[in-house]
Amino acid sequence: MSFGKGCHLHLIDGSAFIFRAYHALPPLTRKSDGLPIGAVAGFCNMLQRYIDGNSTGNDAPTHIAVIFDKGSHTFRNDLYDQYKANRDEMPEDLRPQIPLTRRATEAFNIACKEIEGFEADDIIATLSCQAREAGGRVTIVSSDKDLMQLVGDGVEMFDAMKNRRIDVEGVEEKFGVMPDKVVDVQALAGDSVDNVPGAPGIGIKTAALLINEYGSLEDLLDRAEEIKQPKRRETLIEKREQIELSKKLVQLDCDTPLDFTLDDLDLRDPDPDTLLGFLAEMEFRTLSKRIAETLGAEAPVIPDTNPAGADPVEEAPDWPAIDPEKYERVSDMKALEAWIERIKARGYVAVDTETTSLNEMQALLVGISLSVEPGQACYIPLGHRDGATDDLFNTDALADGQLPMEEALKALKPVLEDDAILKIGQNMKYDAKIFARHDIEVTPIDDTMLMSYALNSGIHGHGMDTLSERYLSHTPIPIKELLGTGKSAITFDRVPIDDAVKYAAEDADITLRLWMSFKPQLHQEKVTTVYETLERPLVPVLARMERNGIKVDRETLSHMSGKFAQKMAELEEAIHELAGRKFNVGSPKQLGEILFDEMGLEGGKKGKTGAYATGADVLEDLATEHDLPARVLDWRALSKLKSTYTDALQDHIDPDTGRVHTSYVQTGASTGRLASTDPNLQNIPVRSEEGRRIREAFVAEKGNRLVSLDYSQIELRILAHVADLPAMKQAFREGQDIHAMTASEMFDVPMDEMTPDIRRQAKAINFGVIYGISGFGLARNLRIPRKDAQGFIDRYFERFPGIKAYMDDTVGFAKEHGFVQTLFGRKIHTPEITAKGPRAGFAKRAAINAPIQGTAADVIRRAMIRMPEAIEGQPAKMLLQVHDELIFEVSEDGVDKLIDTAREVMEAAASPAVKIDVPLVVDAGKGDNWAEAH
DNA sequence: GCTATCACG
């Protein structure tokens, strides 16, 4: 087909595809000989998906090509020898895969183009220009900002990562100028990734401002004398040559000599033999099956060869496709016995439970799925109800064809409790709690969610859907398809059994595959110890704590709610009076309009959404002059306490136990901290007097006491250790007031002359350091001029020289490795560390904070894991964890002993794995309720 | 479903 009007050329940036594929997949190898082929597999998958996803519709291609770079030396290197000089070497196992991706492209019968000495970007530019001149449209599949200069007049980009088209507006959003001026902005801003120098001190924002003002880079440079800001003016005059060179480097070449024409890029169907032949050669079983299906051809038979010499650990997964139609329904004892035999023979089994609720305390067991081999899974329906939910005849009868639950569980119990059989689950804590309610203690266990967390914390989430998409390239059946959403949603016991089999067994199948993929990776990534000592053993401990729950007194809460409501009503009336009219005090939007439009107060700032900011800091500033914002602050404080705590907490009291059972999310925080949900019991108020009284509602059973033990200054102690701060370590060893010591050191005030205000400032700085301090942040926190804050920080660095070194080293480590580590070896990945712009600052501070927060999290995890054995036999139960605090419920005559034991476990928790140069100190409290105990 | 706000360590 001759290219012309009505044609649509898609140009895929091949290198971008390869790198994305490489980083998204585990290091797969070809089974027969160990050749690395992960990137090729991902590349083929992405290519196939792109073609499939775009075969119809307005944007369907008539012409398509994948464009690659060729040769490392281009005309840009002649212009500037440092161009792209700081690029990292290509990973060893990726290099041999590059030619294979060319072959893959050809096998798909897609034009595969590269020209020696030219970057893919230039070829793409040339083709785009030609296509545009011929009157056709172009879609460039890439997210590379260097290509944005090409957008316009029928040329658009498609960011496959974000699944988003980028048109002229998209470019303008990114660069602040029209596409034809993008090179001018880039020439000024430079690019550290490609090593384009640009104008020092000028970023995209300023560059766009200048170009928009002066029209073009050339005019700007010619009229640089007119610029008011002296520094900027000098830079532009002095660095003119460097800026002009930068423009040449970023300007794409539309005249690349091509040895082919647009007509050569026409869309062609693949030849089934060639394509399937290639896929068979690569030994892509799943992919060749899928493609064979779409081509209507027979899938090639791929021999399962693994000759001696090939490394068995590096095997490419040789798995059948995930096919929900093939799962088995277990309806009688004979079938169940057969599965039990298979499990015993195998030694491990993936298990998943289906229930009526996400709340494990209330959930009723509906069915169990099992898998022992990829592709082989079953579902045992146990509690499915007959028929759909019908307004008139809502039958509660059990559906036919199900084993009696008691009988099935009796048969499964020995397997689930067998020390010789590993039970594999995704979020096993949930299933373990369900089984625990049927008097089955599931052990030993492995958990794919926790493995993913140990391997990839900070990179992605760890839910089954995420993991399946990412590591198995498979989208599981969405639960919504079975249950529906919103008010009309049904519970799992109402799902037709045939549908349930597909969904439930698929989950077990996926879990098993993930386990097989993650298990060897733990070792390769050196996080086996983290998984084995900090993740896996915590599961039963948390399950126990959640089942214990804490007693909450409804009367206390309800009484407080009433009081709060009364005060809020009074405040509301006063606020309306002051405002001159009624409005919803709880609406930030309406409040902003009242304050800044109607009352005309100063300091109204609109955020990015166009609404006025009315946060506490803003209202506090206004409160010095006016009554209304002060009242609103009071109202908000009460509203928060009432809605989030005194009201909502009552709804969480379990009707059976009279207690509140939170859920801990072990993979919730990237640093290793736990998260508490439904309800969150880690943010019960304590800082304000009124709020603290809510803790009075958390009580001990009659004859018992609540005991709270918390680590004193654990993060600062860890900082003193990791940053090697002799003065601070000494102070901790001597049991000194650490903030006062810091203040004395910094402000040259003797300890006996310390004032609360100086100490307060030092305290803020100490915390700031843990958070990756910045002058801006400290200034805002202390409400002092930024310059003063910076002065404090400089002085702090001077007096505690280890700090600066720690911060720099940590950021350097993160940049080099892509992660930071706790003292116990937990990895926290920091993918954003290479980002440019404001995100770089975030990433740096997070990287500085993570080892400190994470080490503290590891320490308390170790204490919690050891606690059950340490307190065994004592009349005590561990109930809650609040990051550096553990709360127990203890029989009143066992309180002192429990405190002794628990303190000892907590203070010694780091050893013997890690020797911390500073003692860990634990404070204890006791009382009838949490307010007293804390 | 997103944003603003605010509770905790």
Place this chain on the structure above:
DNA sequence: GACGTACGTGATAGCC
């Protein structure tokens, strides 16, 4: 004066 900024979370209410 490049950018926007303390780190890590979860729940609620308002609003589109």
